[in-house]
Amino acid sequence: MKNLIIRKMSGVLVLATSVLVSFTSCTKKDDQMVSTQSKGITIENVLESKPLVQSGTFKGTGTPPVILPGQSVSFSFYAGPGQFLSFATMYGWSNDLFFAPENPGIKLYDDAGKPITGDVSSQIKLWDNGTRINQVPGIAVSHPGTAEATSKNITEITGTDAQGNTYLSASQLVKASLAYDGNSKFTITLMNNSGGTANATPLSPGVWAISYNVGGNLQNAMPIYTKGQPTANGLTNIAEMGDNAVLNTYLAGITGIFTPLSPVLVVVYSGNENPFYKTGENDRGEGLKNLAQMGNADILAQALRTKPGVKNVYVLKEPTTTVLLPKIGTTGGGKVTQQLTLATGDRIAIATMYGFSKDWFFATKGNGIDAAATGDVSSSIALYDNGTALDLFPGASGTAPAESKAINEVPNPNMYTTLPAINQIIKVTINK
Structure with a gap:
């Protein structure tokens, strides 16, 4: 009898233990x-990630597709507050000069966040690419001309170049006008105003770019050139020959999301x-x-x-x-x-x-x-x-x-x- 009771109690204990284990692993x-x-x-x-939101090209409508004195070219782009428009186009009747805004580019919104419209020509400058010795600018300039013994850094031309040639201010030669189309879209028109001046010149096909603004900082504030540094990434092709293909390829490679x-x-x-x-x-x-x-x-x-x-x-x-x-x-x-x-x-x-x-x-x-x-x-x-x-x-x-x-x-x-x-x-x- 004693053994039977022990066997029954053991069975209850085993059953109880089994149920307890089951309830700790499932509900x-x-x-x-x-x-x-x-x-x-x-x-x-x-x-x-890529540093540029947008980039692209512009050109004239003729053959070759330059923008002659008296002609204009327009292109559109999107931008928000804190972003700027950068572009470059060759001073065609020079050896290696180009027009571009001072970095980081043309300001598009005022400090209150309102889109800027109208004449923004004062933000355009004339630059020396530093790869060719400058001849007297004009239709008689030979291309590509004489190479600098050692390539120089990009410098702004303010009145005269290193060879003593004289120039009107960039804003007198190229007029830039901004229009706001709504919903963050702008259109800029570049008018060649150089006709009838001592610095008459066609403008070459060019490139443009918009950089991302992250927390108030541009991801690429100098996408086309860097003042005081050597030319790079195909800018020479624009400055010397008006060929925008190489620089456009570079910019496209750093444009995206x-x-x-x-x-x-x-x-x-x-x-x-x-x-x-x-x-x-x-x-x-x-x-x-x-x-x-x-x-x-x-x-x-x-x-x-x-x-x-x-x-x-x-x-x-x-x-x-x-x-x-x-x-x-x-x-x-x-x-x-x-x-x-x-x-x-x-x-x-x-x-x-x-x-x-x-x-x-x-x-x-x-x-x-x-x-x-x-x-x-x-x-x-x-x-x-x-x-x-x-x-x-x-x-x-x-x-x-x-x-x-x-x-x-x-x-x-x-x-x-x-x-x-x-x-x-x-x-x-x-x-x-």
Whole structure:
């Protein structure tokens, strides 16, 4: 009998222990055993950034396509406050002179952020490329002429050159007029006013560029030339021959996308719908607009914490810069990481602003990411237009008028630019 009691007690003890182990690894939900696990989510800005927003060329309409005295040429571009227009064109009847604004270029907005229009000729200067000995300027100049024994640095010509030849001021020879077309778009007209002067000359085909402004600093404040430094990158081809092809190729190679990503919203939830947006619907007024327009995720995060099915909400900020900067030169892009506790059936949604836009944001598509997923899940991300501010040229835009339209994916290419693939801008990884 004693042995029987011991055997029965042992059986109860084993059963009790088994049940206890079972309840520490699972929870009961809707009559199903649901396991939980910890995973890390990492969001990175992997964009290989470029310093120039836009660049391009201009030329006359004749053959050859020079701008003769009395003729003009116009081109358009986009720019926001703190950005400048740089360009270069050859003083055609010289050996190696060129017209260009003083760096960083022609000022486009006043200190109050209002677009500048009208005559901006005073900002144009005449420069010596330093590669040829200057002859008396005029139609009789022989090209290419005599090379300098040792190439000199680029210098401004103010009245006379190194050989004693005289020149009117650049603003008397080339008139530059700015027009503001609205929505961050400008048109500049360069008029050749040199006819009838002692410095009559055609103007060659040229190049132009706009640099990104990041936190008040231009990413390339001297894209075409550097005063007091040797010529480079194909400027000699313009200054000596009026050939803009080489320098245009160089500028095109450093023109492209630059954008930070705002502090990242991460949401763990259960349910059949993303808790903060749906394509085809307007912004819900819960704070997504603040994230998409200003990079402020805190308002939306607070609203989500009160919603049924939402389990955890995080706003991830890069410790040093707050935002996630792209790769700049040899410096890697910013990244943030968060450890998540996930149950079977949970979903993960994220959102972060395309920083150099008016109201674009990256977010998980549809109903987010399955908590069971691991590895690179960047294919779950798309770029959306919040529909609350008028789209302007990304990276070159001022104040945008408000609008009200449904949230939809940003087309690529779009009316302004062609963006890299999403996974070349933002990378999202889930690790056990």
